[in-house]
Amino acid sequence: MSDAFARFARNPAALLAALLLAALALAAALAPRLWPIDPEAVDGPPLLHPFTDPAHPLGTDRLGRDLLARLLFGARISLVVALAAAFASLLIGSAVGLAAGLAGGRIDDLLMRITDAFQTVPGFLLALAFVSVLGPEAESVVLAIAASSWTGPARIVRAEILSLARRDFVLAAVAVGLPRVEIAWRVLLPNALPPVLAYACASIASAVLIESALSFLGLADPNRASWGAMIAEGRAVLVREPWLSIWPGLALLVTVLAVNLVGEGLDDALAPRRARP
Amino acid sequence: MARGLIGSPEPVATSGAEANTPLPRHPALLLARRRLAQAPIVLLIVITGAFLLLEAAPGDAVDAYLAGLGGDAGLVAELRRRWGLDRSGPTRFLLYLAGLATGDLGWSVSFGRPVLAVIVERLPITLVLAGAATLLAFALGTGLGLLAGARPGGPLDRLLSATALLLNAVPTFWLGLLLVLVFAVRLRWLPSAGIETIGAGHTGLARLLDIARHLVLPTLTLGLVYAALYLRLLRAGMVEAWRSDYVRAARAKGIPRRRLVLRHVARNALLPVVTMLGLQSATLVGGSVVVESVFAVPGLGRLAAEAVTQRDVPLLLGIVIVSAVLVVLVNLVIDLLYARLDPRVELAARTP
Numbered sequence: 001m002s003d004a005f006a007r008f009a010r011n012p013a014a015l016l017a018a019l020l021l022a023a024l025a026l027a028a029a030l031a032p033r034l035w036p037i038d039p040e041a042v043d044g045p046p047l048l049h050p051f052t053d054p055a056h057p058l059g060t061d062r063l064g065r066d067l068l069a070r071l072l073f074g075a076r077i078s079l080v081v082a083l084a085a086a087f088a089s090l091l092i093g094s095a096v097g098l099a100a101g102l103a104g105g106r107i108d109d110l111l112m113r114i115t116d117a118f119q120t121v122p123g124f125l126l127a128l129a130f131v132s133v134l135g136p137e138a139e140s141v142v143l144a145i146a147a148s149s150w151t152g153p154a155r156i157v158r159a160e161i162l163s164l165a166r167r168d169f170v171l172a173a174v175a176v177g178l179p180r181v182e183i184a185w186r187v188l189l190p191n192a193l194p195p196v197l198a199y200a201c202a203s204i205a206s207a208v209l210i211e212s213a214l215s216f217l218g219l220a221d222p223n224r225a226s227w228g229a230m231i232a233e234g235r236a237v238l239v240r241e242p243w244l245s246i247w248p249g250l251a252l253l254v255t256v257l258a259v260n261l262v263g264e265g266l267d268d269a270l271a272p273r274r275a276r277p
Numbered sequence: 278m279a280r281g282l283i284g285s286p287e288p289v290a291t292s293g294a295e296a297n298t299p300l301p302r303h304p305a306l307l308l309a310r311r312r313l314a315q316a317p318i319v320l321l322i323v324i325t326g327a328f329l330l331l332e333a334a335p336g337d338a339v340d341a342y343l344a345g346l347g348g349d350a351g352l353v354a355e356l357r358r359r360w361g362l363d364r365s366g367p368t369r370f371l372l373y374l375a376g377l378a379t380g381d382l383g384w385s386v387s388f389g390r391p392v393l394a395v396i397v398e399r400l401p402i403t404l405v406l407a408g409a410a411t412l413l414a415f416a417l418g419t420g421l422g423l424l425a426g427a428r429p430g431g432p433l434d435r436l437l438s439a440t441a442l443l444l445n446a447v448p449t450f451w452l453g454l455l456l457v458l459v460f461a462v463r464l465r466w467l468p469s470a471g472i473e474t475i476g477a478g479h480t481g482l483a484r485l486l487d488i489a490r491h492l493v494l495p496t497l498t499l500g501l502v503y504a505a506l507y508l509r510l511l512r513a514g515m516v517e518a519w520r521s522d523y524v525r526a527a528r529a530k531g532i533p534r535r536r537l538v539l540r541h542v543a544r545n546a547l548l549p550v551v552t553m554l555g556l557q558s559a560t561l562v563g564g565s566v567v568v569e570s571v572f573a574v575p576g577l578g579r580l581a582a583e584a585v586t587q588r589d590v591p592l593l594l595g596i597v598i599v600s601a602v603l604v605v606l607v608n609l610v611i612d613l614l615y616a617r618l619d620p621r622v623e624l625a626a627r628t629p
Binding site: 113114116120124128130132213217218231235238242245246256261 | 323
């Protein structure tokens with residue numbers, strides 16, 4: 001693992017992206033202290049241009065709310081929802097993949113057909129269906145994103161379990177007479193996890209994008225600033241004040257780009273370990 | 278050969294059934310047959326899921342039907358009895374299935390019309406948009422991917438790969454807004470929204486051209502995002518191929534570089550791109566929801582977004598089922614296309 005860490009640290013793009021994400025997470029967490037302006041309060045003249053008033057460095061929106069404060073608080077929603085959704089999808093996917101890979105036979109067949117079914121329905125439509133039935137609360141958005149993205153990890157874990165099951169150290173564990181549950185939990189799962197971890201960043205990136213699209217369409221919690229919803233609001237004055245839409249879009253772009261770069265770095269760092277026999 | 282397979286009455290890929298088929302036993306064809314056999318099961322699971330969500334949603338079909346008409350408690354009870362909504366869960370599910378079999382996808386609350394009729398009206402625009410975007414993405418992605426993968430690490434590769442990395446991270450709806458800002462607002466080259474110029478009274482070819490002009494920016498938005506994906510995929514496959522023994526051998530033989538890149542390096546790297554084309558058909562429908570909303574294109578995607586804001590669950594689930602059927606069909610076609618592209622099929626066809 002320390003090898004992998006060293007390989008990751010030698011990748012300048014991935015390292016820079018990781019630092020940037022850490023800074024972003026910190027800024028989002030400390031937003032009320034860093035920039036103590038209420039993101040929902042009317043705080044200045046409406047549609048103030050960026051870089052004109054030091055009190056509102058990025059300007060204000062149509063209602064005169066401070067854009068920097070809204071961006072920082074929007075980061076909270078985007079990051080928390082995306083992380084929770086990615087975690088949930090990895091958890092569900094790993095559980096299904098583990099069950100399918102271990103059980104084999106009919107249970108495996110059934111679980112894989114369910115996975116097929118979930119992949120057959122366009123993911124974003126599925127997320128829409130969940131949100132429309134469950135409501136626009138943050139919890140249902142998390143569930144909706146997880147429901148539309150657990151299939152990737154499920155396939156990865158299942159494939160990994162199937163290939164591991166034929167390896168000597170697993171056969172040895174079986175021969176020694178270790179209980180099945182223990183083999184699954186202590187032998188198979190830890191060895192199947194690295195590819196899932198490498199996939200985690202892709203999960204987070206796509207969760208950020210899905211969350212932003214849902215809130216852009218006005219389907220997430222309307223009472224809290226989020227990057228997608230800010231772009232939708234700015235759209236009303238797109239021609240006169242394009243900055244209102246451009247700032248939150250840039251924030252999304254940079255975040256997703258950084259997550260992807262970290263993911264590629266992790267992939268490269270972990271891959272040699274997987275290739276070794 | 279493809280048609281023969283689809284029409285085959287015995288789609289299960291057992292060894293006995295294969296003996297009757299004079300076709301090469303290509304893995305991709307076997308895969309296609311297995312998919313065909315599994316398709317009904319997969320669709321049944323999708324429909325079951327849709328039914329469960331429909332049951333979980335507040336209100337039922339009668340509420341939906343009477344939403345615009347109004348009606349007293351007696352009428353509600355009478356309709357519930359007639360439509361079988363007072364029966365047990367399993368019976369309701371069977372009634373739902375029977376309805377689907379006859380093309381009855383339920384009643385749309387917000388339109389006050391059958392769901393299928395609304396969908397059929399909106400589907401063609403989305404098919405055109407998704408088809409055009411796929412063509413653009415495939416042409417641009419493989420074309421530029423070929424250039425990038427021809428000399429990995431070269432200046433052109435760096436430029437293209439960096440652009441693809443950016444496009445991979447951009448929210449589709451935001452890219453759409455940026456394109457509107459540049460091409461519709463600043464340059465005034467293209468319309469920013471809608472499907473045709475309202476009140477222009479175009480007919481025939483002029484109307485088609487007008488619609489095409491309106492579809493340029495939505496197609497570009499959707500196409501660019503997927504082009505980046507195909508570019509990265511093809512390039513990655515080519516980088517892999519450069520390291521392989523057969524390319525080294527071909528190089529050692531002194532095959533001209535152009536021929537080497539096209540016939541040896543790129544050809545195999547194209548196969549995963551074709552597979553991805555099928556896998557992306559599902560996400561493409563999802564992407565059209567956002568793009569159609571940005572550009573006010575009255576297609577299936579925008580219909581889905583409207584269904585959510587109108588809380589029209591039957592309509593939304595109807596769209597889910599119809600797009601699942603479409604995705605299954607597209608993937609079958611892709612599987613067969615794959616068999617055509619794979620050089621091993623050529624070999625099998627030539628050797629008796």
